[in-house]
Amino acid sequence: MLSRFLTFVASLLVGAFLGAIALPERLFWQGACTGLLVSALFWFCMDLIRGLSVLHWLQFEGAKDAPTQWGLWGRVTDRIRRLLRERDRENQASAQRLQQFLSAIQASPNGVLLLDAQDRIEWCNEMAAQHLGIEIARDLAQLIGNLVRDPDFSAYLHRRQYETEVVIAGRDHRPNHPVRISLQMFPYGEGRRLLLTRDITAIEQSEAMRRDFVANVSHEIRTPLTVLAGFVETLQNLPLSEPEREKYLDLMSQQAQRMQTLVQDLLTLSRLEGSPLPTHQEWVPALAMWQSCEAEGRALSNLLKPPEGPAQDVVFEASGLDACEVAASRTELLSAMSNLVSNAIRYTPAGGRVHVSLHWQKDGQMVFAVEDSGPGIAPEHIPRITERFYRVDRSRSRETGGTGLGLAIVKHVVQRHGGHLTIDSVVGQGSRFAFVLPADRVHQLQR
Numbered sequence: 001m002l003s004r005f006l007t008f009v010a011s012l013l014v015g016a017f018l019g020a021i022a023l024p025e026r027l028f029w030q031g032a033c034t035g036l037l038v039s040a041l042f043w044f045c046m047d048l049i050r051g052l053s054v055l056h057w058l059q060f061e062g063a064k065d066a067p068t069q070w071g072l073w074g075r076v077t078d079r080i081r082r083l084l085r086e087r088d089r090e091n092q093a094s095a096q097r098l099q100q101f102l103s104a105i106q107a108s109p110n111g112v113l114l115l116d117a118q119d120r121i122e123w124c125n126e127m128a129a130q131h132l133g134i135e136i137a138r139d140l141a142q143l144i145g146n147l148v149r150d151p152d153f154s155a156y157l158h159r160r161q162y163e164t165e166v167v168i169a170g171r172d173h174r175p176n177h178p179v180r181i182s183l184q185m186f187p188y189g190e191g192r193r194l195l196l197t198r199d200i201t202a203i204e205q206s207e208a209m210r211r212d213f214v215a216n217v218s219h220e221i222r223t224p225l226t227v228l229a230g231f232v233e234t235l236q237n238l239p240l241s242e243p244e245r246e247k248y249l250d251l252m253s254q255q256a257q258r259m260q261t262l263v264q265d266l267l268t269l270s271r272l273e274g275s276p277l278p279t280h281q282e283w284v285p286a287l288a289m290w291q292s293c294e295a296e297g298r299a300l301s302n303l304l305k306p307p308e309g310p311a312q313d314v315v316f317e318a319s320g321l322d323a324c325e326v327a328a329s330r331t332e333l334l335s336a337m338s339n340l341v342s343n344a345i346r347y348t349p350a351g352g353r354v355h356v357s358l359h360w361q362k363d364g365q366m367v368f369a370v371e372d373s374g375p376g377i378a379p380e381h382i383p384r385i386t387e388r389f390y391r392v393d394r395s396r397s398r399e400t401g402g403t404g405l406g407l408a409i410v411k412h413v414v415q416r417h418g419g420h421l422t423i424d425s426v427v428g429q430g431s432r433f434a435f436v437l438p439a440d441r442v443h444q445l446q447r
Helices: 004-021 024-060 072-105 126-132 151-159 202-238 242-274 286-303 330-347 377-385 393-402 406-416
Strands: 111-115 121-124 167-171 180-188 192-199 283-287 313-318 324-327 353-359 364-371 418-428 430-437 441-443
Touching: 111 330, 151 167, 202 242, 242 406, 283 286, 286 313, 286 324, 286 330, 286 353, 324 377, 330 353, 330 364, 330 406, 330 430, 377 393, 406 418, 406 430
Parallel strands: 313 353
Antiparallel strands: 111 121, 111 192, 167 180, 180 192, 283 324, 324 441, 353 364, 364 430, 418 430
């Protein structure tokens, strides 16, 4: 302020001096006063122009093109420039934090959708758009009720009671491919609401599988228990001859064996699901597993051979096994191989053919395949045949003594070893089950 005052006084003195010397000596005071007034007016005009330039800069140009000033206006301009730069840095930091927050919401596996007080969409992430079939660029500011027309959601939206969630069919829902979406509102602000969406298809399917699993296990155990209880009651209450007693005891042994096999398969599945994946540290000789599988298969075929009629033609074909190791759990892999061979032998009638092979592809992958000339499987059953307790023919399964868990075990074992299971079948001609293990789990020994 002192410098501003001094410049003002200096301009007045200069103006008075120039006015005094510009006129004759007799008009000295008139000239000095005139110069004083003119200099004061000039000083105020220049100061006004400088102030207006600063105002114009603030209104239209911003901090980038600040005018060069001196004195008080220069200090004001510098101060405003610093304040504007600090504001820009804060705005930039806020925008960056907001973008990071929005990116985090976009990466969320759940859908997030913001509604205003009139139920119009203010913002949503990609997951919410996918769940509800919304196109973000097109549907912003649209009423959510016009886009999601499920009756349950409409009732939920108008009821205005958001303590619980509502479940609707997703955009890609089809009878053979169910998609279930959970939605729940959370009010915030002045009438606004946050809508969260979750894909609960896997959860509902898991819950349905759990219910089916419990029901199937109960049924599978109850049936032999009922038979056993009936035979025990018969043995206790009826006078039976020795041959009849032996017959009933033999049937009771079969039912007990059936329950024991079921429990063993259930324990196997539980162990597979709860144990860590097989590593590449344990290498198992392929020949030893092959010999064990062949011995079990031939023993089962001989056991099921009818007293009269042709036997099954069971062929095991492999080569180069003595120079090969497999990175696998020996128990698990042998269980998968034996299950496929056992199924083929049990379902192939007398006189039929079962061909078991193990070979390597050119890319180094190992292929174990079992082909049979059994009744075959209809195409509609193949996608579900590896589900627990799923049976194509329940009466036939009872006759062969299957538990309905063998293929589920095979699928789990193969997936745990990084491979995949393939099933090809033609009704009336037979079936082919094969699994492939990746090349990194097969090692050729140096001879």
